Amino acid sequence: MPIIPISGSAAARGAMIPLGTVTYTGPAGGVGFNLPASSAGYQDLMFVATLRNETPGAGFAFYFNGDVGSGNYSNTWLLGDGANLSSGRSVSQNYLTWYATPSSYDAPNIFSTHIFHIVNPHPSATTPFRTVLHRWGNDKNGSGTSGLQVLSWRAATTMSAITVGATAGNFSTGSVFTLYGIRSVNQ
Amino acid sequence: MSMFPIASITTTTTTSNIVFSSIPQNFTHLQARIWGRGTFNNGGSGLSIVCSFTGYTPIYRHRLAGTGAIVVAQNYSGSFGSVGTIPDVTANASIFGSVIFDFVNYSVAGQNKTLRYFGGFDRNGSGEINFGSSLATGPAIATLDFTTDGSWAAGCRIDLYGIGISNATGA
Numbered sequence: 001m002p003i004i005p006i007s008g009s010a011a012a013r014g015a016m017i018p019l020g021t022v023t024y025t026g027p028a029g030g031v032g033f034n035l036p037a038s039s040a041g042y043q044d045l046m047f048v049a050t051l052r053n054e055t056p057g058a059g060f061a062f063y064f065n066g067d068v069g070s071g072n073y074s075n076t077w078l079l080g081d082g083a084n085l086s087s088g089r090s091v092s093q094n095y096l097t098w099y100a101t102p103s104s105y106d107a108p109n110i111f112s113t114h115i116f117h118i119v120n121p122h123p124s125a126t127t128p129f130r131t132v133l134h135r136w137g138n139d140k141n142g143s144g145t146s147g148l149q150v151l152s153w154r155a156a157t158t159m160s161a162i163t164v165g166a167t168a169g170n171f172s173t174g175s176v177f178t179l180y181g182i183r184s185v186n187q
Numbered sequence: 188m189s190m191f192p193i194a195s196i197t198t199t200t201t202t203s204n205i206v207f208s209s210i211p212q213n214f215t216h217l218q219a220r221i222w223g224r225g226t227f228n229n230g231g232s233g234l235s236i237v238c239s240f241t242g243y244t245p246i247y248r249h250r251l252a253g254t255g256a257i258v259v260a261q262n263y264s265g266s267f268g269s270v271g272t273i274p275d276v277t278a279n280a281s282i283f284g285s286v287i288f289d290f291v292n293y294s295v296a297g298q299n300k301t302l303r304y305f306g307g308f309d310r311n312g313s314g315e316i317n318f319g320s321s322l323a324t325g326p327a328i329a330t331l332d333f334t335t336d337g338s339w340a341a342g343c344r345i346d347l348y349g350i351g352i353s354n355a356t357g358a
Contacts (some may be wrong), residue, residue: 015190074311078253087253119285150307
């Protein structure tokens with residue numbers, strides 16, 4: 001799994017700063033972004049992924065700080081599949097898992113897109129949990145899903161890393177992962 | 188297109204109104220990124236965030252929501268803002284909701300103002316995810332006054348951004 005160095009420059013203009021990106025040139029299992037202390041200089045983080053799994057039925061696992069055994073994650077989701085709407089949740093999970101990704105079962109070159117808004121990842125007051133907004137979509141010319149999700153990570157600790165791994169097998173060539181920082185005033 | 192920070196407000200005590208004034212008019216789009224919870228007891232259901240601005244007339248709010256069990260589509264007349272996106276006072280004190288508001292045509296005089304929002308919270312067994320829009324008539328938005336049911340709890344934060352079409356000026 002590649003660990004991506006943070007490359008954004010504080011001198012860059014504007015609020016949204018690219019911090020790191022990786023594009024898969026061959027199938028690989030996952031990617032982790034280590035957050036340096038300087039990431040506290042960003043009020044929000046945004047993580048964007050374009051995904052395709054090599055293994056049919058596989059999806060992705062999303063987690064912070066390598067925390068994969070504590071049951072600290074829960075989520076609530078809303079999904080449309082072109083015919084029906086549904087909503088559900090998962091509680092006390094070891095990480096967020098989601099399966100709305102195309103795979104080798106689907107036509108080539110179809111990827112899903114995922115945007116995670118990590119609002120206030122470094123809260124200064126007390127020790128609140130983190131609340132992450134996720135929206136995604138994929139369309140397969142006759143099937144597909146789109147949806148919204150809110151994720152809670154109940155760990156009152158400094159956020160130091162973000163990782164996305166495949167639940168089985170590898171992500172496909174052409175998968176892209178990008179982390180942005182969003183600066184507020186005086187940052 | 189570029190995004191620029193305009194202002195940020197954090198509540199240090201229970202606060203009824205979070206107000207941004209003298210909002211610059213040289214962007215094409217405003218975005219408010221909200222980290223919040225309210226003091227009202229809504230029986231565990233989410234709390235709305237209502238916006239007002241000088242000279243406006245609120246018309247409608249629409250909502251598409253997932254509660255973890257059912258899907259909800261609703262509308263409310265006579266208000267401008269979101270529906271059900273931050274936790275109420277019954278939530279664990281460490282749980283805040285995240286909400287993103289987009290005011291796409293905020294500075295265009297003579298056009299109705301349309302707000303889009305996306306937000307929610309999760310309480311490990313309950314929670315909501317919400318997506319919706321809202322409509323108001325009125326002049327260009329130069330102030331924004333955010334309220335919620337009851338008051339904002341201490342530790343809430345709203346960051347306001349301008350999004351423009353030019354890297355050089357933000358205009």
